[in-house]
Amino acid sequence: MSSYYSLLERGASLPLLLAALILAIGGTAALLFSLRERRSARQAACAHALACFALFVFLLNSYDIVCFPQTEGASIDGTAFPYSLPWPVFAALEALSASFLAFSFRDFRSYRASTVTPDTIHKAVDLLPEGICVSSQDGTALLSNLTMDHLCRELTGGRLSDVRTLLSRLEAEGEDQGGKRLMRMPGGEVWLFSSGTITEDGAEYGRTSAVNVTERYRITEELRAKNARLLDIRRRMKEASELSAEMFVKQEEASARIALHNELGQVLLMGRHYIEHPGSADAAAVAMITSQMNRFLLGENRDAAQDGIPDSGRTDVSSGAESNACRSAEDELREAVRMAGSIGVSVEISGLDPVTGYVCGHPVDRVALSILSEAIRECAANAVKHAGADSISAVLRPEGADGFEATITNSGRPTEGPIDESGGLLSLRRRVEAAGGTMMVQSSPAFSLTMTFAGPCREGSTCE
Numbered sequence: 001m002s003s004y005y006s007l008l009e010r011g012a013s014l015p016l017l018l019a020a021l022i023l024a025i026g027g028t029a030a031l032l033f034s035l036r037e038r039r040s041a042r043q044a045a046c047a048h049a050l051a052c053f054a055l056f057v058f059l060l061n062s063y064d065i066v067c068f069p070q071t072e073g074a075s076i077d078g079t080a081f082p083y084s085l086p087w088p089v090f091a092a093l094e095a096l097s098a099s100f101l102a103f104s105f106r107d108f109r110s111y112r113a114s115t116v117t118p119d120t121i122h123k124a125v126d127l128l129p130e131g132i133c134v135s136s137q138d139g140t141a142l143l144s145n146l147t148m149d150h151l152c153r154e155l156t157g158g159r160l161s162d163v164r165t166l167l168s169r170l171e172a173e174g175e176d177q178g179g180k181r182l183m184r185m186p187g188g189e190v191w192l193f194s195s196g197t198i199t200e201d202g203a204e205y206g207r208t209s210a211v212n213v214t215e216r217y218r219i220t221e222e223l224r225a226k227n228a229r230l231l232d233i234r235r236r237m238k239e240a241s242e243l244s245a246e247m248f249v250k251q252e253e254a255s256a257r258i259a260l261h262n263e264l265g266q267v268l269l270m271g272r273h274y275i276e277h278p279g280s281a282d283a284a285a286v287a288m289i290t291s292q293m294n295r296f297l298l299g300e301n302r303d304a305a306q307d308g309i310p311d312s313g314r315t316d317v318s319s320g321a322e323s324n325a326c327r328s329a330e331d332e333l334r335e336a337v338r339m340a341g342s343i344g345v346s347v348e349i350s351g352l353d354p355v356t357g358y359v360c361g362h363p364v365d366r367v368a369l370s371i372l373s374e375a376i377r378e379c380a381a382n383a384v385k386h387a388g389a390d391s392i393s394a395v396l397r398p399e400g401a402d403g404f405e406a407t408i409t410n411s412g413r414p415t416e417g418p419i420d421e422s423g424g425l426l427s428l429r430r431r432v433e434a435a436g437g438t439m440m441v442q443s444s445p446a447f448s449l450t451m452t453f454a455g456p457c458r459e460g461s462t463c464e
């Protein structure tokens with residue numbers, strides 16, 4: 001087997017030299033890694049690096065002397081040690097060194113994968129979705145991750161070198177959130193920045209962090225909009241409630257005024273009838289009712305007995321709006337006929353059984369009969385005032401299962417032109433329509449009022 005010197009003479013030792021160079025570089029890198037991580041294997045790495053370097057220097061020097069002699073007479077004794085050693089010995093040393101170097105790098109890689117090192121911490125901080133920055137007391141950034149650096153570029157246009165520039169921008173344009181600053185980024189995202197201090201080894205450092213709150217901010221804005229809408233709905237509901245209460249009061253006032261108007265009209269018509277026909281009316285009853293109306297209008301609350309009026313002849317005209325509440329529909333109808341007679345108007349009702357309240361043998365709704373009573377009173381009063389009539393007639397016909405149709409006419413003169421529904425007629429129409437019926441008033445060729453109730457009324461029933 002040829003010696004290493006013979007290999008030099010042939011100029012074939014260059015591969016060994018190049019391999020030694022690579023091993024020297026790898027050994028140096030392994031030594032630096034061991035020193036950086038402060039591992040216990042750094043002594044072996046140091047010895048291996050020195051051995052690789054020594055081998056490289058020896059091979060380089062011998063190759064330079066033999067292949068490129070720079071001084072005259074420079075030579076090497078090929079029989080001396082270690083030039084006389086077979087060249088595979090040097091190849092085996094390089095192979096052994098390469099194996100040790102491969103094992104070192106494999107062990108180092110396993111160590112980095114299973115151990116938390118400063119480098120892994122720095123990488124982990126860079127990968128955080130939140131922005132983190134640690135600065136000195138003069139504002140110089142000592143540690144910042146990629147997210148914070150990106151945010152600083154978007155806000156200030158430059159890298160994060162001086163934290164004070166970033167904080168001043170946040171103070172000027174950010175929205176205060178209890179000591180924190182809410183910032184809308186140019187890209188549409190919303191970030192929440194906070195700053196403070198941390199103490200490490202007796203030294204104080206500045207701390208700045210940023211959290212992406214875009215989704216939470218969007219939800220908050222939606223909740224704010226919904227709360228605003230709810231407040232507006234609440235305000236409108238309150239206004240509607242107040243308006244409804246006011247409308248209810250006004251409706252009650254209107255009902256009371258209509259009832260008073262009807263009662264007052266009945267009294268005035270009764271007095272007019274007595275004056276025109278003194279022999280056809282009861283003077284005591286006219287005096288009693290007129291006295292009661294006067295006391296009510298004047299606000300007097302004296303008992304009727306003080307005026308010498310017996311209780312059996314009293315009629316409380318002040319409760320006209322409630323006078324129908326505790327009477328049956330038949331009693332209310334008979335009272336309407338009696339009141340019409342008191343003002344000189346006779347009433348003829350066809351198709352109604354006065355005992356059972358049936359129309360042509362069919363039962364009808366009690367509320368509809370109550371409305372018919374009001375219609376008879378109103379038509380009787382209008383017949384006297386506007387038509388000069390002394391009688392009215394009501395023709396009832398069955399309609400549906402328990403409804404009926406009523407047509408009321410009078411014996412007076414025809415009206416001139418269309419009838420303007422107001423006062424009593426308007427109140428009557430509202431009550432008919434509220435009960436689910438229909439009402440039609442005709443003035444030509446003669447006055448007629450037609451009400452139709454096809455089924456049960458919605459207004460409620462009277463007291464039986």
